[in-house]
Amino acid sequence: MKHVFIVNPKSGKADASQFFVPALIERVAPLKLDYAVEITAYPGHATEIAKQYAMAREPVRFYACGGDGTLNEVLTGAFRYPEAEVACVPLGSGNDFLKNFGTAEDFLDLEDNISGWAVPVDLMQVGEDQISAAICSAGLDAAVAYNIPKYRRIPFCGGKMAYNISIVENICKPMGNRMTVSVDGKAFTGNFLLAAVANGTTYGGGFRAAPRARMDDGLLDVLLVNKVSRLKVAGVIAKYQAGRHFSGDEIIPELRQIITFVRGREVQIVPEKEIVTNIDGECDLRPQVSIRVLPAAARFVLPARLAEAYTPLVGLAGSV
Numbered sequence: 001m002k003h004v005f006i007v008n009p010k011s012g013k014a015d016a017s018q019f020f021v022p023a024l025i026e027r028v029a030p031l032k033l034d035y036a037v038e039i040t041a042y043p044g045h046a047t048e049i050a051k052q053y054a055m056a057r058e059p060v061r062f063y064a065c066g067g068d069g070t071l072n073e074v075l076t077g078a079f080r081y082p083e084a085e086v087a088c089v090p091l092g093s094g095n096d097f098l099k100n101f102g103t104a105e106d107f108l109d110l111e112d113n114i115s116g117w118a119v120p121v122d123l124m125q126v127g128e129d130q131i132s133a134a135i136c137s138a139g140l141d142a143a144v145a146y147n148i149p150k151y152r153r154i155p156f157c158g159g160k161m162a163y164n165i166s167i168v169e170n171i172c173k174p175m176g177n178r179m180t181v182s183v184d185g186k187a188f189t190g191n192f193l194l195a196a197v198a199n200g201t202t203y204g205g206g207f208r209a210a211p212r213a214r215m216d217d218g219l220l221d222v223l224l225v226n227k228v229s230r231l232k233v234a235g236v237i238a239k240y241q242a243g244r245h246f247s248g249d250e251i252i253p254e255l256r257q258i259i260t261f262v263r264g265r266e267v268q269i270v271p272e273k274e275i276v277t278n279i280d281g282e283c284d285l286r287p288q289v290s291i292r293v294l295p296a297a298a299r300f301v302l303p304a305r306l307a308e309a310y311t312p313l314v315g316l317a318g319s320v
């Protein structure tokens with residue numbers, strides 16, 4: 001099998017082509033692998049690189065070396081090819097996807113990652129031609145992420161500070177979006193702070209919005225958070241962030257009037273006005289969003305120690 005390391009130099013805080021690639025080559029060379037290193041030159045390039053290799057229809061493993069955006073791009077390029085599997089070397093700022101399986105440290109163990117194997121994971125089809133691996137959302141959380149780049153350029157205003165300023169800005173604006181969210185045909189209409197459609201548990205740099213979601217159950221966990229007063233919003237968001245809005249498979253009693261949780265396979269979000277949406281960390285204004293689960297659509301490589309401990313819900317490990 002060919003091993004292709006696709007490195008995004010713009011992920012995370014430092015340029016991985018400088019600090020990671022030399023170390024990678026030093027560690028991989030003695031392993032006598034058939035390998036290649038590709039450095040992305042622009043957004044979307046990782047998809048093109050993955051597609052180009054996968055089209056040879058030979059067994060190939062891609063290592064998405066970057067954050068969730070890079071992983072999304074590599075999965076997008078690879079998932080239609082049964083000979084291709086996708087691993088992740090977490091060099092981004094959030095790397096929320098891999099939290100479904102283990103920690104960043106587990107995936108940074110390069111030798112363990114290389115000797116790991118693939119398990120089937122679900123993906124989401126967003127609209128006609130976009131793929132999402134972890135979570136799609138619309139509303140307040142997406143608007144906060146959308147505004148962050150504007151503050152990052154202010155001197156002394158780094159990641160966390162930019163995030164906090166963006167939260168304050170969004171909480172000061174009128175909150176809530178009137179929308180209808182349909183889950184497998186059942187419609188929920190209301191004034192929602194946010195709607196999240198989760199394949200995985202975590203997004204936004206550690207928000208455990210869907211702590212009960214599984215990447216291999218063929219289902220999406222949908223969370224609808226009602227508009228609440230400014231006084232209540234911080235408390236609700238704090239619980240939502242920590243995953244404390246759930247007890248077992250249910251929303252905790254004190255939040256049941258505020259948060260609706262349903263599972264399904266197809267979701268349409270139709271807002272009254274254009275809304276900011278977040279698809280695996282990439283934010284855009286959209287008039288509406290439709291999302292459909294693609295069960296066991298990709299092969300995701302777990303490092304050997306995690307793969308040994310992993311119990312899949314569907315199929316057998318490595319056999320999509």
Ligand SMILES: Nc1ncnc2c1ncn2[C@@H]1O[C@H](COP(=O)(O)OP(=O)(O)OP(=O)(O)O)[C@@H](O)[C@H]1O
Pocket residue numbers: 008009010011012013040041042043044045066067068069070071073091092093094095096280281282
């Ligand atoms: N050479 C490049 N120049 C500019 N942007 C690039 C380049 N290569 C990739 N990108 C873009 O960089 C964006 C950010 O990458 P990524 O999401 O992997 O990092 P991150 O934001 O640090 O991590 P996370 O999403 O986990 O927080 C992606 O949307 C990707 O399209």
